[in-house]
Amino acid sequence: MNKAELVEAIQNNLGKDATKRLAEDALSAVLTSITEGVKKDGKVQLIGFGTFEVKTRAARKGRNPKTGEEMQIKASKTVGFKASSSLKGSL
Structure with a gap:
C-alpha cells in the first residue's frame, strides 16, 4: 500500500x-x-499498534563495496518501529 x-x-x-x-x-x-x-x-507509543523509538547505532568499521577498502562508519541515530502484540497477532 x-x-x-x-x-x-x-x-x-x-x-x-x-x-x-x-x-x-x-x-x-x-x-x-x-x-x-x-x-x-524519543518515543511515541500507540497502544494496539506499536511504538516508534529513536535508536542509536554505534560507530563501526565497514567496507566500501566498490573498492573493498575498509572504512569507518560514524555513529548515527535512526527511528525503529516495534509492532504491538495485537498487531502481530492479527497478521
Whole structure:
C-alpha cells in the first residue's frame, strides 16, 4: 500500500461525507505528530499498534563495496518501529 492508497482507505473509513483532501490532511497530521513526538520525547507509543523509538547505532568499521577498502562508519541515530502484540497477532 502506498500513500495514495492509504489516503483512499482513510477516506473510505471516514464515511461518504469525507473528501480526499480531508483524508490527506488527517494522514499528514498524524505523521507530523509522530515525527514531532519522536524528536521531542524519543518515543511515541500507540497502544494496539506499536511504538516508534529513536535508536542509536554505534560507530563501526565497514567496507566500501566498490573498492573493498575498509572504512569507518560514524555513529548515527535512526527511528525503529516495534509492532504491538495485537498487531502481530492479527497478521
